[in-house]
Amino acid sequence: xxxxxxxxxxxxxxxxxxxxxxxxxxxxxxxxxxxxxxxxxxxxxxxxxxxxxxxxxxxxxxxxxxxxxxxxxxxxxxxxxxxxxxxxxxxxxxxxxxxxxxxxxxxxxxxxxxxxxxxxxxxxxxxxxxxxxxxxxxxxxxxxxxxxxxxxxxxxxxxxxxxxxxxxxxxxxxxxxxxxxxxxxxxxxxxxxxxxxxxxxxxxxxxxx
Amino acid sequence: xxxxxxxxxxxxxxxxxxxxxxxxxxxxxxxxxxxxxxxxxxxxxxxxxxxxxxxxxxxxxxxxxxxxxxxxxxxxxxxxxxxxxxxxxxxxxxxxxxxxxxxxxxxxxxxxxxxxxxxxxxxxxxxxxxxxxxxxxxxxxxxxxxxxxxxxxxxxxxxxxxxxxxxxxxxxxxxxxxxxxxxxxxxxxxxxxxxxxxxxxxxxxxxxx
Amino acid sequence: xxxxxxxxxxxxxxxxxxxxxxxxxxxxxxxxxxxxxxxxxxxxxxxxxxxxxxxxxxxxxxxxxxxxxxxxxxxxxxxxxxxxxxxxxxxxxxxxxxxxxxxxxxxxxxxxxxxxxxxxxxxxxxxxxxxxxxxxxxxxxxxxxxxxxxxxxxxxxxxxxxxxxxxxxxxxxxxxxxxxxxxxxxxxxxxxxxxxxxxxxxxxxxxxx
Amino acid sequence: xxxxxxxxxxxxxxxxxxxxxxxxxxxxxxxxxxxxxxxxxxxxxxxxxxxxxxxxxxxxxxxxxxxxxxxxxxxxxxxxxxxxxxxxxxxxxxxxxxxxxxxxxxxxxxxxxxxxxxxxxxxxxxxxxxxxxxxxxxxxxxxxxxxxxxxxxxxxxxxxxxxxxxxxxxxxxxxxxxxxxxxxxxxxxxxxxxxxxxxxxxxxxxxxx
DNA sequence: AATGAATGAGGTTTCATTCAT
DNA sequence: GATGAATGAAACCTCATTCAT
Numbered sequence: 002x003x004x005x006x007x008x009x010x011x012x013x014x015x016x017x018x019x020x021x022x023x024x025x026x027x028x029x030x031x032x033x034x035x036x037x038x039x040x041x042x043x044x045x046x047x048x049x050x051x052x053x054x055x056x057x058x059x060x061x062x063x064x065x066x067x068x069x070x071x072x073x074x075x076x077x078x079x080x081x082x083x084x085x086x087x088x089x090x091x092x093x094x095x096x097x098x099x100x101x102x103x104x105x106x107x108x109x110x111x112x113x114x115x116x117x118x119x120x121x122x123x124x125x126x127x128x129x130x131x132x133x134x135x136x137x138x139x140x141x142x143x144x145x146x147x148x149x150x151x152x153x154x155x156x157x158x159x160x161x162x163x164x165x166x167x168x169x170x171x172x173x174x175x176x177x178x179x180x181x182x183x184x185x186x187x188x189x190x191x192x193x194x195x196x197x198x199x200x201x202x203x204x205x206x207x208x209x210x
Numbered sequence: 211x212x213x214x215x216x217x218x219x220x221x222x223x224x225x226x227x228x229x230x231x232x233x234x235x236x237x238x239x240x241x242x243x244x245x246x247x248x249x250x251x252x253x254x255x256x257x258x259x260x261x262x263x264x265x266x267x268x269x270x271x272x273x274x275x276x277x278x279x280x281x282x283x284x285x286x287x288x289x290x291x292x293x294x295x296x297x298x299x300x301x302x303x304x305x306x307x308x309x310x311x312x313x314x315x316x317x318x319x320x321x322x323x324x325x326x327x328x329x330x331x332x333x334x335x336x337x338x339x340x341x342x343x344x345x346x347x348x349x350x351x352x353x354x355x356x357x358x359x360x361x362x363x364x365x366x367x368x369x370x371x372x373x374x375x376x377x378x379x380x381x382x383x384x385x386x387x388x389x390x391x392x393x394x395x396x397x398x399x400x401x402x403x404x405x406x407x408x409x410x411x412x413x414x415x416x417x418x419x
Numbered sequence: 420x421x422x423x424x425x426x427x428x429x430x431x432x433x434x435x436x437x438x439x440x441x442x443x444x445x446x447x448x449x450x451x452x453x454x455x456x457x458x459x460x461x462x463x464x465x466x467x468x469x470x471x472x473x474x475x476x477x478x479x480x481x482x483x484x485x486x487x488x489x490x491x492x493x494x495x496x497x498x499x500x501x502x503x504x505x506x507x508x509x510x511x512x513x514x515x516x517x518x519x520x521x522x523x524x525x526x527x528x529x530x531x532x533x534x535x536x537x538x539x540x541x542x543x544x545x546x547x548x549x550x551x552x553x554x555x556x557x558x559x560x561x562x563x564x565x566x567x568x569x570x571x572x573x574x575x576x577x578x579x580x581x582x583x584x585x586x587x588x589x590x591x592x593x594x595x596x597x598x599x600x601x602x603x604x605x606x607x608x609x610x611x612x613x614x615x616x617x618x619x620x621x622x623x624x625x626x627x628x
Numbered sequence: 629x630x631x632x633x634x635x636x637x638x639x640x641x642x643x644x645x646x647x648x649x650x651x652x653x654x655x656x657x658x659x660x661x662x663x664x665x666x667x668x669x670x671x672x673x674x675x676x677x678x679x680x681x682x683x684x685x686x687x688x689x690x691x692x693x694x695x696x697x698x699x700x701x702x703x704x705x706x707x708x709x710x711x712x713x714x715x716x717x718x719x720x721x722x723x724x725x726x727x728x729x730x731x732x733x734x735x736x737x738x739x740x741x742x743x744x745x746x747x748x749x750x751x752x753x754x755x756x757x758x759x760x761x762x763x764x765x766x767x768x769x770x771x772x773x774x775x776x777x778x779x780x781x782x783x784x785x786x787x788x789x790x791x792x793x794x795x796x797x798x799x800x801x802x803x804x805x806x807x808x809x810x811x812x813x814x815x816x817x818x819x820x821x822x823x824x825x826x827x828x829x830x831x832x833x834x835x836x837x
Numbered sequence: 838a839a840t841g842a843a844t845g846a847g848g849t850t851t852c853a854t855t856c857a858t
Numbered sequence: 859g860a861t862g863a864a865t866g867a868a869a870c871c872t873c874a875t876t877c878a879t
Contacts, residue, residue, distance in 0.1 A: 055845065056843070125248075131330075159416070176385075177385060178379075197370070209418055253854080266860055268854070274853065440864095456752075458752070539751065574835060579824070583808070584821065584824050588797070588825070588828055591805065596800065598800075619793060625830035670872090672841095684841095
């Protein structure tokens with residue numbers, strides 16, 4: 002059974018023997034898109050980088066968009082699943098939030114190319130693809146929403162008319178932090194920011210007298 | 211002197227006649243990019259929408275990228291200048307931050323097309339363009355940094371080893387809030403979120419016992 | 420007004436100044452298809468043969484299929500219209516038939532390349548295109564049917580339960596005669612066959628004792 | 629000796645094992661080409677339809693063109709041989725002609741897929757292939773020519789300077805009749821047209837007073 | 838003999854840009 | 859200055875064919 006034939010989106014092409022080749026193309030795609038961006042990334046170059054012929058790419062992916070989609074499914078998917086798992090693992094909403102930030106920064110901090118694709122180039126995609134991205138991200142947002150709700154009920158988080166406002170603050174903060182890390186060349190260790198960011202999100206920038 | 215011949219990038223053509231035509235093309239570009247995205251936006255369509263011939267576009271802009279750049283310069287520029295002005299106008303850092311959030315949400319909230327371009331399509335641009343965007347944004351970030359520093363010195367903001375962590379939280383939160391507003395169809399009034407977001411940024415999500 | 424913007428099918432592209440260029444491309448297409456066939460005919464070669472750039476072809480035609488369609492519309496159309504006109508001009512069905520054969524052989528006999536396209540390469544087209552061809556041909560068949568009906572009523576043609584059987588004999592005979600002429604290299608004058616074919620169609624191959 | 633290794637074109641591979649597989653591929657080719665046409669017919673689909681691997685096709689046929697050629701050789705060949713046999717069997721030219729029309733309509737009328745290929749898709753082939761088709765057809769045309777000559781000598785057919793004119797009428801009529809039958813969906817029984825067509829060919833459309 | 842994964846050449850079409858009028 | 863017809867490079871994708879297993 003091929004690893005990559007599993008999953009909701011699935012792959013409509015009967016995949017032959019080589020799951021390694023599928024991964025090779027996927028990794029090549031991440032590499033090429035990291036440097037060239039989505040629209041500039043040529044299928045021919047992805048193929049060359051993966052060490053296969055142009056046509057081979059189409060044995061594993063339906064088309065260029067499908068390549069990007071698969072990068073998404075396999076990577077955002079990881080963070081999303083990780084977040085869901087963490088939520089279940091840590092009933093304490095404060096701890097859950099901390100672990101989630103850690104997971105977010107760890108996953109992207111360990112693979113700058115992947116982070117580049119997810120933070121920058123994904124957003125170059127067309128409307129249809131962006132909606133797909135949103136759909137994949139939704140469980141992540143739901144997890145954040147639930148953590149916030151539980152925290153409010155437990156009295157550790159402030160009460161808000163709409164928890165989505167806080168969720169956007171959290172997600173926006175993580176997102177922008179990763180962005181900044183990428184654009185400064187991914188030189189420092191993203192994980193060192195877990196605690197400062199967590200503290201700031203909890204306490205805000207205002208000084209509690 | 212034409213309004214649009216001012217600025218860092220400048221314009222290589224001496225424009226004598228028609229500043230109105232320049233604006234028409236710029237507005238058309240915003241409209242077309244809002245619906246089609248950067249890469250799908252065709253120069254021919256921008257020209258048609260602006261009521262000029264294809265070639266005329268090249269009398270006012272060096273190339274397609276230059277059109278986008280100019281959209282940036284003229285719009286981000288407004289927020290940036292506004293923020294600088296607000297900073298000078300309001301010595302109180304809390305007030306300055308509040309006014310800045312208000313300016314940010316007002317400017318984008320009043321022109322969904324423009325917001326769409328700035329939030330979504332700008333990011334489809336190439337490396338060079340994104341770096342230019344960053345350069346234009348820098349004064350905005352500097353303003354935030356200074357407000358934070360003044361606030362720390364005055365004891366109204368928490369002390370942080372690196373104020374940029376807080377700045378990214380602020381900017382990331384505003385950015386994600388606008389993003390969410392756009393993707394849900396820009397149905398509600400963005401300005402209603404000024405106070406909740408401000409409060410959350412100051413106090414954090416944690417409950418102060 | 421452009422000559423080629425008239426007609427049922429029309430042309431969905433706003434055509435600029437040059438009706439001559441439209442004709443040049445059309446003639447080039449006939450020439451290229453005559454030698455290479457429909458599927459082997461490359462747009463690039465048609466463009467080169469017409470003395471224009473590849474892209475220019477797409478200013479005058481929507482796509483490759485549209486080129487072929489236009490060859491059809493403009494040429495079969497001629498025979499069809501001619502046949503309708505002849506029918507009106509000659510109330511005598513015998514004379515009408517004779518004139519029609521003459522028109523058929525004249526039109527194709529004068530332009531072997533065009534004949535090649537119509538007899539051979541049109542038939543390489545896809546289902547959709549062939550149905551379009553059939554639609555364009557229909558008036559021609561209707562004309563034949565009417566001539567046969569009038570002739571039957573007048574007692575100069577045999578009575579048949581279904582006139583379409585006779586129509587297919589006439590059309591099939593003309594078609595095969597042109598085919599044979601083409602495949603032997605279009606060496607003789609097709610018009611010399613008007614009388615023999617007419618006589619044979621009227622009298623059959625059987626000897627009237 | 630395999631059935632299919634006989635013939636002009638021959639088969640470059642010594643086939644030991646499986647004449648049934650050869651036939652399976654041939655029948656699959658007819659089926660696929662009937663629906664998709666020559667150029668749209670993919671070797672992979674023929675293989676799948678025949679229940680063999682792609683590569684296996686190339687053990688039995690030199691290339692795609694060879695497959696079509698073989699369809700021709702084996703099917704037109706049948707009509708051709710049948711016609712030759714009928715000619716020998718029926719010294720009476722009128723009877724011979726009648727039997728030949730019957731054979732023509734029977735063979736194609738019983739297998740619409742085959743008829744589709746022979747009437748429509750064969751003609752999508754390239755020059756070289758069409759010449760091969762002509763070569764295979766030639767004995768059929770010769771048979772018609774001889775029947776006509778014998779008939780003329782016997783005084784049952786009209787005298788013509790060139791019997792090929794009459795032959796083209798006969799063949800064109802049969803061809804167009806089959807064509808019309810196919811394009812109307814092969815709904816009626818083609819054999820019911822044997823007598824009307826025969827009568828018309830013999831007597832012509834003119835009324836003998 | 839049989840397989841089917843891999844190959845890679847080849848063609849249509851788009852669209853930013855130019856330049857003669 | 860303004861025009862817009864013309865340009866032509868560039869890229870995705872298909873599919874006949876091969877060859878290692």
